[in-house]
Amino acid sequence: MNRYAIIVAGGKGLRMGGPTPKQFLMLNGRPVIVRTLEQFLRFDSTIQLIVVLPEEHMGTWAQVQKTHLPDVTLRVTIGGAERFDSVKAGLDLLHELDGLVAVHDAVRPYVSVQTIADSFQSAALHGSGVASIPLKDSIRELVQDGSKARDRSHFRLVQTPQTFRVGELKEAFSRATHNAFTDDATVYEAAGYRVRLIEGGFENIKITTPEDLK
Amino acid sequence: MNRYAIIVAGGKGLRMGGPTPKQFLMLNGRPVIVRTLEQFLRFDSTIQLIVVLPEEHMGTWAQVQKTHLPDVTLRVTIGGAERFDSVKAGLDLLHELDGLVAVHDAVRPYVSVQTIADSFQSAALHGSGVASIPLKDSIRELVQDGSKARDRSHFRLVQTPQTFRVGELKEAFSRATHNAFTDDATVYEAAGYRVRLIEGGFENIKITTPEDLK
Numbered sequence: 001m002n003r004y005a006i007i008v009a010g011g012k013g014l015r016m017g018g019p020t021p022k023q024f025l026m027l028n029g030r031p032v033i034v035r036t037l038e039q040f041l042r043f044d045s046t047i048q049l050i051v052v053l054p055e056e057h058m059g060t061w062a063q064v065q066k067t068h069l070p071d072v073t074l075r076v077t078i079g080g081a082e083r084f085d086s087v088k089a090g091l092d093l094l095h096e097l098d099g100l101v102a103v104h105d106a107v108r109p110y111v112s113v114q115t116i117a118d119s120f121q122s123a124a125l126h127g128s129g130v131a132s133i134p135l136k137d138s139i140r141e142l143v144q145d146g147s148k149a150r151d152r153s154h155f156r157l158v159q160t161p162q163t164f165r166v167g168e169l170k171e172a173f174s175r176a177t178h179n180a181f182t183d184d185a186t187v188y189e190a191a192g193y194r195v196r197l198i199e200g201g202f203e204n205i206k207i208t209t210p211e212d213l214k
Numbered sequence: 215m216n217r218y219a220i221i222v223a224g225g226k227g228l229r230m231g232g233p234t235p236k237q238f239l240m241l242n243g244r245p246v247i248v249r250t251l252e253q254f255l256r257f258d259s260t261i262q263l264i265v266v267l268p269e270e271h272m273g274t275w276a277q278v279q280k281t282h283l284p285d286v287t288l289r290v291t292i293g294g295a296e297r298f299d300s301v302k303a304g305l306d307l308l309h310e311l312d313g314l315v316a317v318h319d320a321v322r323p324y325v326s327v328q329t330i331a332d333s334f335q336s337a338a339l340h341g342s343g344v345a346s347i348p349l350k351d352s353i354r355e356l357v358q359d360g361s362k363a364r365d366r367s368h369f370r371l372v373q374t375p376q377t378f379r380v381g382e383l384k385e386a387f388s389r390a391t392h393n394a395f396t397d398d399a400t401v402y403e404a405a406g407y408r409v410r411l412i413e414g415g416f417e418n419i420k421i422t423t424p425e426d427l428k
Binding site: 147182 | 346350351354355356360364369370371396403408410411416
């Protein structure tokens with residue numbers, strides 16, 4: 001069964017405050033997105049990679065690929081306004097419906113090969129495999145007149161990779177009635193499918209603020 | 215009004231896998247707990263500091279203080295089995311009931327002076343000031359047959375400092391019927407008080423795993 005990974009770098013990285021989008025920041029000498037792609041290639045050197053980027057980053061990407069990944073075959077497509085639109089653009093390139101596809105944030109370069117493998121295995125067995133972690137901090141729910149403590153052991157924070165059967169994820173995206181989903185598991189769930197969580201990793205952080213690169 | 219800070223280093227740091235407890239790991243040449251204490255002294259050089267440590271770490275602490283904080287006056291006391299017991303041990307040293315007391319994790323050395331100031335200001339005005347941050351990741355709630363997506367904008371992750379009026383927090387701790395609270399705001403809330411959240415910081419992480427020190 002073919003394996004695909006859609007690496008989503010939709011954001012313009014404005015939160016970092018600098019001119020360089022987060023996915024192109026250097027991490028020990030290599031751009032963040034390159035480190036992310038390399039983890040998927042370490043998992044499976046034959047995986048089919050799809051990179052989704054805003055149109056204005058295509059020039060930077062071409063340079064990055066030439067410099068750091070000259071021998072890797074991958075497809076690139078232009079993302080949309082929301083994360084949903086970007087993932088959908090990636091899915092539109094896939095036509096083999098019984099393959100498995102991981103969706104992963106370009107700005108999560110620390111993902112372990114084990115987590116990637118676990119998400120594909122869960123998707124192969126159960127239809128989906130979504131990386132998640134327990135909460136290290138206490139959690140409060142906002143209510144009308146303030147907030148109230150909730151039991152953190154009842155919650156999981158969702159990461160990527162989120163891996164699914166290609167046909168089911170494409171169907172879920174085509175049936176969605178809005179594009180305000182914060183992750184792919186929610187799109188999948190809204191289409192009536194059951195989300196299976198797998199264990200992610202505390203090291204698998206999303207680089208969204210400067211301190212994440214420290 | 216007097217200001218106090220209880221710096222809780224209750225854990226034995228076993229999660230780090232090494233022989234050095236997390237609070238004594240070196241961060242750019244100074245132990246984590248020293249950096250944490252220094253932030254409170256930067257906020258207010260007259261703040262009264264109370265350090266709560268497991269008994270077996272008292273020897274290490276004496277060395278640390280002699281080397282890194284020789285001129286700082288502070289009180290040290292022995293913590294208990296749970297976080298609750300450790301904070302209570304610190305509170306037992308306070309007798310001036312109308313002061314303000316911040317409770318803070320020794321392993322959160324990156325706390326900003328601004329966050330500390332905000333928590334004291336909120337406690338002075340409203341009785342409590344609890345640092346919290348919005349969620350960067352999607353969240354799912356575990357339910358009987360799996361999990362379901364929740365709207366992350368309805369939740370806040372709780373950090374420290376958590377600052378309160380001394381008398382109210384002491385009363386809340388004395389009225390608590392168990393010691394399985396994961397934070398002080400929950401103890402305070404269980405006694406019928408209203409918790410006020412303030413904005414914490416994404417940099418204000420808790421060092422619980424080796425990757426946090428990277």
